Amino acid sequence: MPQPKAYAFIVNAILTVICFISLFPLVMTIMISITDTKDLASFGYSLIPRHFSLDAYVYLFKVPTDIINGYRNSLIITVVGTVVNLFITALVAYPLSRRDFRYRGIVSGFIFLTMIFNGGLVPLYILIVKYLEWKNTLTAIIVPALALPFNIFLLRVLFQDIPPALTEAAKIDGSSDWGTFFRIILPLSKPAMATLALISALGYWNEAFAPILFIDETKKYPIQLVLNNIVSAVNFIKKGNVMPGSVQAIDPNSVPSDSIMFAMMVIATLPMVFLFTYLQKYFIKGLTVGAIKG
Amino acid sequence: MTSRSGRFKHLKQNGEMLLMTLPALLKIFIFSYIPIVGVIIAFKRFVPSKGIFHSPWNGLDNFEFFFKSQAAWTVLRNTIGLNLLMILIGTVVNVALAFLLYEVVNRTRLKAYQTVLFIPYFFSWVLVGLMLTSLLSPTSGLLTDLLHRVFGMEINFYANPSSWIWILTVVSVWKGAGFGSLIYYSVLMNIDRELFEAAEIDGASRLQTIWRVMLPFLIPMISVLTILALGNIIRADFGLFYFVPQNQSQLYPVTDVIDTYVYRALAKNGDFSMSAAIGLFQSVVGLVLILCTNKVAKSVNKDYSLF
Numbered sequence: 001m002p003q004p005k006a007y008a009f010i011v012n013a014i015l016t017v018i019c020f021i022s023l024f025p026l027v028m029t030i031m032i033s034i035t036d037t038k039d040l041a042s043f044g045y046s047l048i049p050r051h052f053s054l055d056a057y058v059y060l061f062k063v064p065t066d067i068i069n070g071y072r073n074s075l076i077i078t079v080v081g082t083v084v085n086l087f088i089t090a091l092v093a094y095p096l097s098r099r100d101f102r103y104r105g106i107v108s109g110f111i112f113l114t115m116i117f118n119g120g121l122v123p124l125y126i127l128i129v130k131y132l133e134w135k136n137t138l139t140a141i142i143v144p145a146l147a148l149p150f151n152i153f154l155l156r157v158l159f160q161d162i163p164p165a166l167t168e169a170a171k172i173d174g175s176s177d178w179g180t181f182f183r184i185i186l187p188l189s190k191p192a193m194a195t196l197a198l199i200s201a202l203g204y205w206n207e208a209f210a211p212i213l214f215i216d217e218t219k220k221y222p223i224q225l226v227l228n229n230i231v232s233a234v235n236f237i238k239k240g241n242v243m244p245g246s247v248q249a250i251d252p253n254s255v256p257s258d259s260i261m262f263a264m265m266v267i268a269t270l271p272m273v274f275l276f277t278y279l280q281k282y283f284i285k286g287l288t289v290g291a292i293k294g
Numbered sequence: 295m296t297s298r299s300g301r302f303k304h305l306k307q308n309g310e311m312l313l314m315t316l317p318a319l320l321k322i323f324i325f326s327y328i329p330i331v332g333v334i335i336a337f338k339r340f341v342p343s344k345g346i347f348h349s350p351w352n353g354l355d356n357f358e359f360f361f362k363s364q365a366a367w368t369v370l371r372n373t374i375g376l377n378l379l380m381i382l383i384g385t386v387v388n389v390a391l392a393f394l395l396y397e398v399v400n401r402t403r404l405k406a407y408q409t410v411l412f413i414p415y416f417f418s419w420v421l422v423g424l425m426l427t428s429l430l431s432p433t434s435g436l437l438t439d440l441l442h443r444v445f446g447m448e449i450n451f452y453a454n455p456s457s458w459i460w461i462l463t464v465v466s467v468w469k470g471a472g473f474g475s476l477i478y479y480s481v482l483m484n485i486d487r488e489l490f491e492a493a494e495i496d497g498a499s500r501l502q503t504i505w506r507v508m509l510p511f512l513i514p515m516i517s518v519l520t521i522l523a524l525g526n527i528i529r530a531d532f533g534l535f536y537f538v539p540q541n542q543s544q545l546y547p548v549t550d551v552i553d554t555y556v557y558r559a560l561a562k563n564g565d566f567s568m569s570a571a572i573g574l575f576q577s578v579v580g581l582v583l584i585l586c587t588n589k590v591a592k593s594v595n596k597d598y599s600l601f
Contacts (some may be wrong), residue, residue, distance in 0.1 A: 007397075007500070008397070008399075011394055011397045011398060012398070012403065014394060015351070015394055015395070015398065015407050018391070018394075018411070018471075019406075019407055019410040019411060020471070021409050021468070022411050022413065022414055022468065022471070022483075023413060025414075025422075025425040025426075025429070026413065026417075026425075028425070028428065028429075028436065029425055029428070032428065044434050044439060045428060045434055045435075045436050046436075047436075051535075060386065066587075070595060088317040088318045088321070089318065091314040091315070091317060091318065092314060092315045092318035092319065094311075094314060095308075095311035095312070095314050095315055096315075098311065101308060101311050102304050102307070102308045103308060103311075103315075107315050107319065110319065110322070111318075111319075111322060112601070114322055114326035114327070116525075116575055116580070116581055116583045116584050116585075117330075117577055118326055118329070118330070118579075119326075119329035119330040119331075119332055119333050119573070119577065120333065120556075120569075120570060120572075120573020120574055120576060120577050121556055121557070121560065121569065121573050122332065122335060122336075122556075122560060122569045122570035122573050123329035123330070123331070123332025123333060123335065123570065123573075124325065124329045124332075126332060126566070127324075127325070127328060127332065127336070127348065130345075143321070143325070146318075146326050147317070147318035147321045147322060148323050149322075152318065152574055156573055162521075167507075167577060171509070176310060177310035177311050177314070178310055180312070181314070183321050184555075188344075202416060204419070206416075206417075206418035206419070206420075208418060208419060208420050208537060209532050209533060210531060210555075212557075212561070213557070213561060224418050224420045225420075227420045227421065227424065228420045228537065230424075247544060260570055261424065262428070263590075265421055265424055265425070268418070268421065269416075269417060269418070272416040273413060273416055274416075276412070276413070276416050278414075280409065284408070284412075284476060287476070288476060288480040
């Protein structure tokens with residue numbers, strides 16, 4: 001469309017303001033996390049640090065138990081969960097994308113029904129805690145989020161973009177369905193798999209509901225629960241107490257207590273932001289195709 | 295009519311593919327179908343030591359207990375009311391953003407805007423809650439501080455439940471704007487640009503083009519997403535309502551929704567039976583809503599419906 005200069009300027013100005021609002025909380029968090037703790041005490045939060053300091057990060061890695069544990073637990077949940085999820089979701093989505101799969105309707109229906117009706121939280125809770133005895137295990141966070149109907153149908157739509165001629169040709173050449181799946185479908189579906197990987201990893205990394213339901217041992221906490229409890233931990237330190245779980249007393253004056261919380265927030269969030277910028281190309285394409293055709 | 299041997303032939307032909315679906319179907323069966331049997335707890339006085347099947351029946355007592363309580367009205371109103379507000383404002387903002395983005399011709403700028411708008415989508419609700427505290431905290435929050443210095447206002451957001459109607463809405467729209475606008479933007483991208491240019495050549499102003507020519511192209515997508523959202527209006531995003539107000543009990547009059555109420559009843563009070571009753575109520579209402587919205591959509595236009 002013809003673009004009068006003033007018009008383009010207004011559009012860009014509005015979008016710049018909106019982007020500023022969008023990014024402001026993250027910028028603020030990073031800035032506070034690198035502000036000298038004495039400045040925070042005397043001047044409060046500010047966007048531009050008077051004195052720059054990485055003390056909070058140094059402290060976090062010096063007295064690390066909770067954070068390192070949380071990071072490790074979240075990494076296990078995210079990596080194991082995402083890999084297994086990709087595998088079993090792709091396995092079920094592929095036959096559903098094939099027109100010659102006779103049980104397509106029944107299988108889709110079986111999956112779809114769970115999208116519109118479920119038994120609610122309590123029966124699932126009892127199943128996991130009383131019958132499977134998964135309380136305080138990472139399994140309780142990983143398994144229930146596998147093969148989610150939405151992901152299966154998203155992947156099915158993305159698989160349908162692969163020309164059926166390819167599968168048919170492979171079949172004529174004597175390839176089994178499993179062979180076709182591993183040798184043709186998966187290599188051709190990198191964008192689709194990247195999209196699902198990102199959705200899945202994001203879900204696992206940020207998951208906080210399953211953990212607060214199923215995990216009460218501090219050392220099994222994923223990073224989000226560590227984060228959720230950091231406020232009380234920091235307040236604890238501020239009052240001159242010791243960090244729960246650590247034996248030696250810590251001099252509260254030596255602790256960059258105010259900036260610790262913000263440093264932790266940054267550490268817990270950056271992996272996802274980096275992963276997104278890295279996979280963005282695939283992600284945006286995959287999700288929009290999924291949303292429009294699905 | 296398929297003969298016995300015919301059926302066997304189909305099984306054999308599809309056997310490999312059937313096997314592929316097995317892991318996912320097994321997971322769905324165990325975690326989505328088996329729990330449906332457990333809804334009978336809603337009609338029992340659940341005694342953990344006796345288990346689901348040996349606990350005594352108590353009819354509709356659990357439902358009665360909940361619906362006669364003060365909390366029932368509050369959590370139902372909050373769940374439905376806030377969801378409606380978020381759907382409405384979210385849709386308007388996302389569509390408006392899509393139009394704005396569509397006007398950006400410079401590829402690099404467009405990419406930058408979309409990336410930045412998308413970043414909050416990757417934040418956890420726990421993080422959002424903490425960020426919000428640093429903005430709104432009565433003692434040190436950046437925003438409270440600003441309001442105090444510029445307007446001389448003394449506001450303690452954490453003691454003022456009604457302000458959370460808007461705080462929660464803004465947070466929800468802010469977090470979802472990148473994703474929401476992207477969907478509408480890609481619908482616009484799939485339409486021939488010349489169509490819109492033709493409208494301008496015929497003398498339509500830019501706003502007229504947007505309103506009369508571009509918006510109609512978005513209506514099907516707006517309908518589909520709204521129907522989906524209305525079908526889920528009885529469910530609230532637990533993270534948004536629990537971690538963002540940081541489970542502050544003085545804010546419950548606005549922030550307590552069905553999902554947070556059920557969580558507390560279950561995890562804090564161990565009230566399995568009542569939680570199960572509310573959960574079942576939520577599921578049944580949700581099912582009815584989805585079937586209804588879908589039917590309405592179908593009667594308006596076949597393309598709008600989900601199934």
